[in-house]
Amino acid sequence: DADVTQTPRNRITKTGKRIMLECSQTKGHDRMYWYRQDPGLGLRLIYYSFDVKDINKGEISDGYSVSRQAQAKFSLSLESAIPNQTALYFCATSDPTSGGRNTGELFFGEGSRLTVL
Amino acid sequence: AQSVAQPEDQVNVAEGNPLTVKCTYSVSGNPYLFWYVQYPNRGLQFLLKYITGDNLVKGSYGFEAEFNKSQTSFHLKKPSALVSDSALYFCAVTNQGGKLIFGQGTELSVKP
Numbered sequence: 001d002a003d004v005t006q007t008p009r010n011r012i013t014k015t016g017k018r019i020m021l022e023c024s025q026t027k028g029h030d031r032m033y034w035y036r037q038d039p040g041l042g043l044r045l046i047y048y049s050f051d052v053k054d055i056n057k058g059e060i061s062d063g064y065s066v067s068r069q070a071q072a073k074f075s076l077s078l079e080s081a082i083p084n085q086t087a088l089y090f091c092a093t094s095d096p097t098s099g100g101r102n103t104g105e106l107f108f109g110e111g112s113r114l115t116v117l
Numbered sequence: 118a119q120s121v122a123q124p125e126d127q128v129n130v131a132e133g134n135p136l137t138v139k140c141t142y143s144v145s146g147n148p149y150l151f152w153y154v155q156y157p158n159r160g161l162q163f164l165l166k167y168i169t170g171d172n173l174v175k176g177s178y179g180f181e182a183e184f185n186k187s188q189t190s191f192h193l194k195k196p197s198a199l200v201s202d203s204a205l206y207f208c209a210v211t212n213q214g215g216k217l218i219f220g221q222g223t224e225l226s227v228k229p
Binding site: 004035040041044059090094105106107108109111 | 121126151166219221222
């Protein structure tokens with residue numbers, strides 16, 4: 001089984017619909033992240049969470065919300081989807097290895113491809 | 118604000134030749150630098166990182182990267198490319214703030 005699992009892997013929806021992407025991890029990491037990937041733009045950080053009570057906005061949080069239900073679960077919601085939110089979404093986890101600094105690498109899920117018509 | 122630039126959208130290399138994928142960065146304080154690889158329809162996989170110490174860092178699959186502080190660069194290299202190295206490569210940087218910022222990616226194509 002994968003260490004970082006994302007559901008659904010593919011989703012097609014219509015403008016205005018509410019969508020939730022879920023992420024669960026078995027790595028025991030406190031830190032979790034949501035990124036979106038667009039061709040030519042790389043990965044951009046949407047939200048991140050350093051523990052269950054800590055939620056932070058990333059570069060492009062507008063139009064998104066998140067919930068950290070437990071150490072192992074971090075979900076991303078689009079309250080009212082729009083076509084320019086069509087993208088590949090990645091969840092990731094990390095484990096800081098020194099004094100809280102993010103010296104550890106990220107571990108990624110396989111991605112959730114979202115299409116908004 | 119921290120940023121990463123990968124100046125080449127695509128790099129084409131013949132199998133057996135050396136390859137270089139370029140990355141430059143901008144960050145306040147000491148940088149922590151990473152390379153990731155993405156194969157088709159997969160998530161990103163960690164290749165290597167520079168935190169401190171030797172400027173030449175060795176990683177997975179025979180890849181290495183050289184940290185150059187004066188040129189603010191962290192280029193990815195491999196002495197002899199394989200067709201199976203064909204993938205999308207991402208450079209990333211963070212300082213002590215904990216947020217990893219990625220470059221736009223470079224598509225590496227290795228032809229037989």
